[in-house]
Amino acid sequence: MKPLRVHKGITVPMHKINIDTDQIIPKQFLKRIERTGYGDFLFYDWRFRPDGSEEPSFVLNHPVFRKGSILIGGRNFGCGSSREHAPWALSDFGIRVVIAPSFADIFFNNCAKNGMLTVILSEEQVAELARRAQEKPGHQLTVDLENQTVSDDQGFRAAFLIDPFKRHCLLHGLDDISLTLQHEADIEAFEKKRVQF
Amino acid sequence: MSQPRTLFEKLWDSHVVRHAEGEPALLFIDLHLVHEVTSPQAFEGLRIAGRKVRRTDLTVATVDHNIPTTTADRFRITDLVAKQQVEALRANCAAFGIELFDVGTVEQGIVHVIGPELGYTQPGKTIVCGDSHTSTHGAFGALAIGIGTSEVEHVLATQCLQQHKPKAMRVRVDGRLPEGVTAKDLALAIIGKIGTDGGAGHVIEYAGEAVRALSMEGRMTLCNLSIESGARAGMVAPDETTFAYVKGRRAAPKGAGWDKAVAYWRTLATDEGARFDKEVSLNGSELTPYVTWGTNPGMVSPITGRVPNPQDAASDAERSALERALSYMALKPGTQLTDIAIDRVFIGSCTNGRLDDLRAAARVLRGYKIHPKVHAMIVPGSQAVKAAAEQEGLHRIFLEAGAEWRESGCSMCLGMNPDILQPGQRCAATSNRNFEGRQGKGGRTHLVSPAMAAAAAVAGHFTDVRAWQFKDQEK
Numbered sequence: 001m002k003p004l005r006v007h008k009g010i011t012v013p014m015h016k017i018n019i020d021t022d023q024i025i026p027k028q029f030l031k032r033i034e035r036t037g038y039g040d041f042l043f044y045d046w047r048f049r050p051d052g053s054e055e056p057s058f059v060l061n062h063p064v065f066r067k068g069s070i071l072i073g074g075r076n077f078g079c080g081s082s083r084e085h086a087p088w089a090l091s092d093f094g095i096r097v098v099i100a101p102s103f104a105d106i107f108f109n110n111c112a113k114n115g116m117l118t119v120i121l122s123e124e125q126v127a128e129l130a131r132r133a134q135e136k137p138g139h140q141l142t143v144d145l146e147n148q149t150v151s152d153d154q155g156f157r158a159a160f161l162i163d164p165f166k167r168h169c170l171l172h173g174l175d176d177i178s179l180t181l182q183h184e185a186d187i188e189a190f191e192k193k194r195v196q197f
Numbered sequence: 198m199s200q201p202r203t204l205f206e207k208l209w210d211s212h213v214v215r216h217a218e219g220e221p222a223l224l225f226i227d228l229h230l231v232h233e234v235t236s237p238q239a240f241e242g243l244r245i246a247g248r249k250v251r252r253t254d255l256t257v258a259t260v261d262h263n264i265p266t267t268t269a270d271r272f273r274i275t276d277l278v279a280k281q282q283v284e285a286l287r288a289n290c291a292a293f294g295i296e297l298f299d300v301g302t303v304e305q306g307i308v309h310v311i312g313p314e315l316g317y318t319q320p321g322k323t324i325v326c327g328d329s330h331t332s333t334h335g336a337f338g339a340l341a342i343g344i345g346t347s348e349v350e351h352v353l354a355t356q357c358l359q360q361h362k363p364k365a366m367r368v369r370v371d372g373r374l375p376e377g378v379t380a381k382d383l384a385l386a387i388i389g390k391i392g393t394d395g396g397a398g399h400v401i402e403y404a405g406e407a408v409r410a411l412s413m414e415g416r417m418t419l420c421n422l423s424i425e426s427g428a429r430a431g432m433v434a435p436d437e438t439t440f441a442y443v444k445g446r447r448a449a450p451k452g453a454g455w456d457k458a459v460a461y462w463r464t465l466a467t468d469e470g471a472r473f474d475k476e477v478s479l480n481g482s483e484l485t486p487y488v489t490w491g492t493n494p495g496m497v498s499p500i501t502g503r504v505p506n507p508q509d510a511a512s513d514a515e516r517s518a519l520e521r522a523l524s525y526m527a528l529k530p531g532t533q534l535t536d537i538a539i540d541r542v543f544i545g546s547c548t549n550g551r552l553d554d555l556r557a558a559a560r561v562l563r564g565y566k567i568h569p570k571v572h573a574m575i576v577p578g579s580q581a582v583k584a585a586a587e588q589e590g591l592h593r594i595f596l597e598a599g600a601e602w603r604e605s606g607c608s609m610c611l612g613m614n615p616d617i618l619q620p621g622q623r624c625a626a627t628s629n630r631n632f633e634g635r636q637g638k639g640g641r642t643h644l645v646s647p648a649m650a651a652a653a654a655v656a657g658h659f660t661d662v663r664a665w666q667f668k669d670q671e672k
Contacts, residue, residue, distance in 0.1 A: 016521075017514050018393055018493050022632040027613045031263060031278040033237035033285045035346075045634045050620070074514065076394040079427060079493075080632060081611075082329040083235065084345035105363075105397060105429055106329060106343055113347035163361065165220045176347070177246070180223060180355045183215050187251075187357060190214040190225050195321070197450035197458040 001115040003173035007096050008142045009069030014059055015130035019073055020080035021107060025089040038085055039092030060093075064137040072130045073100035075123070078107025087111045097143045099150065101126050112166050115173060117145060119160045128156065145171060201468035203365050204434050205400045208340040208465070212323045214357055221359040227322035228339075229352050230308045231258035231295065233286040234613070235327030239350035240289040250293045251356040257317060258290050259298040261307045262613045266576050266603035270615070271300060279613070293353075306579020306605045309333040309547035313417065314581050316446025320435035320462040325352055330547045330629060331430075332423040336416035337443070338435035338465050340400070343424060363429040364474035366399035367467075370407035372482030377663035379557065380415035381549060381627065381646035383407065383479075384422035385487040385497045391477055393495040396428030399475060402467060403433050407481030413442040414553035421548045422629055425494040434466040488534050488659050489631045489644040491522035496631075498534060500649070500661045506530035525633050526641050527621075534659050537643070541624040542573035542600070542654040543636070544647050546610035549627035550578025552585050554647040559591040561651035562598040564668030568657035573600035574616065576608040600654065612637050625653040 029041040047058050054061045060068075071090070077100040078086060087110045090098070098111065099119045111118045121129070132139045132152065141152050145167060151157040169176070180187075202210070209224070216222040229252075236258070243250070250256060263279040265271055274280040283300075290297040298304035304311060309330055312318040320338035325331060327349040334341035344358065352358055368387055374380075388395075401423050403416075411419065416433045423431025433439075440459055443449045450458040485499040496519075498505070507523065507530065510516035523530065528537070544550075544558050555577065567573050575595050577583040583605055586592055592602045609616040610628035612635070618624055620639025627650050631642040645653065652662045 015514075017518050020493070020630075020632045022611075022630065022635055026634055026638070027611050030234050030613060031276065031282050033241070033282055035238040035241070045638055050638075076397070076427065079393055080329065080424075080630060082327060082343045082345050084238075084327075084347060087345075102394060102397065104394070104427055106345060110345035110347065113345065163221075176359060177248070177351050177354050180351065180357055180359065183223065184355075186215045186223070187225070187355060191356075194225060194227075195211065195461065197454040197461075 001173040001175060004096065004115055004117055004170050005146055006142065006144045007069065008140060009096065010064065010067055011070045011072055011129060011133035011139050011141050012059060012065045012068035013072050013130040013133040015072055015074050015127065017074040018076045018079055021078055021083050021086040022080055024078070024086040025083060030083055030085055035088060036092060038089035039094070042089040042093045062137060069094050070097045070099065070141050070143065071095050072126060072133050073098055075101045077103050079104035082106045084110045087114045087116050091116055099126060099129060112170065113176065115170065117143065117170060119143065119150060121150065121158050121160060125158050132156065201471040203467045203471045203473065204338060204402055204432055204465055205340065205365050208321060208323065209362060221361045223357045224323055224360050226325050226352050226356055226358055227255060228312070228317055228324045229256045230312055230324065230326035230331070231256060231349070232262060232308045232328065233260050233282050234262045235346050236289065236349055237282060237285045238346050239353055240293065242350040243293070243353060248354045250295060250353045253294045255356060256295050256353070258286060258295050259305055259308050259311055260286060260300055262607045262611070264300055264606040265614050266606045266608045266616060268604055271604055303580050306581065307547045307550060307607055309421065310550060310578035310582065313337065313413070314446070314579055316443060316449035319443055319449065320439060321465055325358055329424045330421050332428065333417050333421040333547055335420040335423065335430050335432040336413060337439055338432060338462065340430055340432065342430050364399045366396060366401045366428070366475040366477070367473040368401055368403050369405040369476065369478040370403065370481045371405045371478065372407055372480045373410060374407050374481045374484060377648065378484050378486060379646040379648065380411050380418040382484055382487045383481065384419050385489065385494065385644065386479060386484050388422065388426045388494045389487070389497040390479065391426050393425060393493050394427040396423060396426035399428050400430045400432060401428045403431060405481070408433055409436065412553055413438060414551045417551065418548055422494065425629060435462045486646060486649050486662055488649065490526065490528060490534065491519070492525055492631055492633050494629070494631060494644060496522055500534055500659060502534055504528045504530055504532040504534070535661065536658060538623070538658040539571060539625050539653055540622045541618060542571060542650050543576070543609045543624055543626040543628065544573070544650050545576030545578060545608055546628035547578065547607070548629040549647050550576060550582065552582050554627065555582065555586045555591050558647040558651040559594040560667060560669065561648050561662065561665055562600070562655065563594050565598055565655045567599040567654045570657055571654050573654040574603060574609065575600050576603040577605045579605045609636050611635060625650045625659065
């Protein structure tokens with residue numbers, strides 16, 4: 001997993017509540033058996049018209065926003081299906097950070113497992129970032145995981161909280177399975193005493 | 198004396214393998230259910246790292262999401278990408294030594310239908326699956342959590358899940374549900390009340406008279422929809438109804454083990470005085486059948502209601518979400534829900550694809566013909582459900598009414614197989630999500646109970662099933 005310490009990038013405004021994972025990656029793309037290559041299908045039904053051409057009004061088809069790497073979402077971002085294809089698609093497209101007032105639990109976990117950072121800020125802070133992103137396409141933000149801050153050159157600065165273990169794993173790009181397997185003796189001990197009928 | 202604990206806390210405490218300060222707990226997983234869509238990348242990860250599946254004896258797989266539901270196409274997946282995914286599961290199960298209930302076996306079905314049916318799902322277990330509707334299994338007093346593919350790989354390799362302890366929430370439903378009001382309506386009422394993120398970060402325990410009175414099928418429907426309020430899991434304390442359902446099933450404890458198991462399961466219910474982080478209560482006797490009118494399950498109203506007006510929304514964000522939803526659904530504010538005409542009906546899914554659900558639909562359809570403008574499809578949740586329904590003759594009622602009677606699978610709940618809505622088609626569905634494009638790009642989904650879906654199929658529009666003229670006597 002790629003470590004993430006400080007990330008600077010263009011913000012993409014998608015400030016809409018309840019963006020579900022069915023929108024992030026529609027079901028027709030879940031049949032593939034690979035972990036990569038989902039970026040082309042990100043927000044497919046919003047991004048493309050029925051004839052396959054780009055929908056010009058969609059934010060990710062904007063020449064500047066398509067180079068974005070920090071998505072500014074709305075409340076309950078990533079709700080619905082557990083499909084990890086959603087963070088895979090975001091990541092493959094180039095998104096490394098999603099900022100929102102709240103996230104759905106499974107999506108939140110899935111992002112961390114793929115080296116993507118989810119940042120929770122207040123409704124007001126997110127609205128302000130969405131406004132800046134919208135009004136000045138190309139607005140850049142620096143997300144500093146080490147110091148747990150989000151800031152831009154125009155005076156926006158916010159601190160965020162993150163679970164220390166998750167922060168540690170993201171900073172060092174650690175693989176969960178190897179970490180757990182360090183405790184194999186504990187697992188074996190548990191297996192011996194667990195309730196069974 | 199020890200502190201009173203909730204059902205959830207008892208399960209949590211009894212499964213913690215390790216919990217170091219500042220780290221998520223490591224929870225032991227008693228049952229891992231696997232299907233074709235969220236597992237190939239996990240098995241690939243194991244292969245690359247040279248890892249094995251730690252507990253093949255606690256892992257069971259089936260194919261459900263991609264499988265065609267027409268008898269003729271059952272073994273002939275024409276979508277080559279879908280075919281490759283199903284074949285990948287076969288190869289992975291064979292290579293890693295996992296039992297697979299493949300298409301063509303009597304056990305095959307939707308993963309959340311067959312787990313309980315085969316007796317794998319039991320009170321007191323921790324259960325995971327790479328599917329958000331894993332919450333279904335909580336109906337048995339299990340702690341059942343939906344996970345992503347990286348976590349699937351983690352559980353395959355370690356039989357453990359890293360998890361921060363969620364908070365506990367209780368939803369108490371007093372009173373009895375009136376005739377014609379089902380577990381589906383109750384679940385939709387709860388989501389309508391607490392919102393699509395009202396359960397986020399929590400495990401919900403459903404309690405109260407109305408919940409106790411539900412059959413296991415009803416409890417599964419209720420717990421299934423927990424994820425639609427954002428909850429980590431939903432649970433119902435095990436009781437005599439639970440034990441009677443589990444007893445005698447293939448993987449259920451037998452003989453002396455059964456008595457020991459039941460004695461243990463009886464200790465799991467929430468202790469008197471245990472504390473919940475959040476409590477919500479509803480009066481079940483005041484509930485009605487519900488219909489969703491928007492693009493998430495929280496956008497729901499009683500059948501007697503109307504499509505809301507975005508101008509009445511509490512905030513700008515809510516208003517724009519409402520406007521977008523009504524535009525997608527092609528509905529005008531103020532429309533009576535009973536005036537909404539439909540093109541398609543889908544009865545099935547892990548939410549409402551069990552025998553009780555099919556019985557409820559058949560009772561409505563008996564002696565009626567489906568409206569000429571409506572195409573109805575009934576998809577049993579498993580091969581066992583299909584066989585049981587046919588044994589009772591339910592399929593004849595469906596066929597005589599003019600509905601299609603299919604083979605088991607996830608089908609048009611999410612349309613990964615060929616069963617999809619065409620753009621603009623409006624569907625009364627017994628499934629779990631009415632998101633944009635969920636059942637097919639441009640398709641419009643309204644979530645309802647099986648009885649309400651069946652009544653809409655006949656009427657051609659939504660109608661209050663409480664006023665239905667049943668033709669129970671006719672043969």
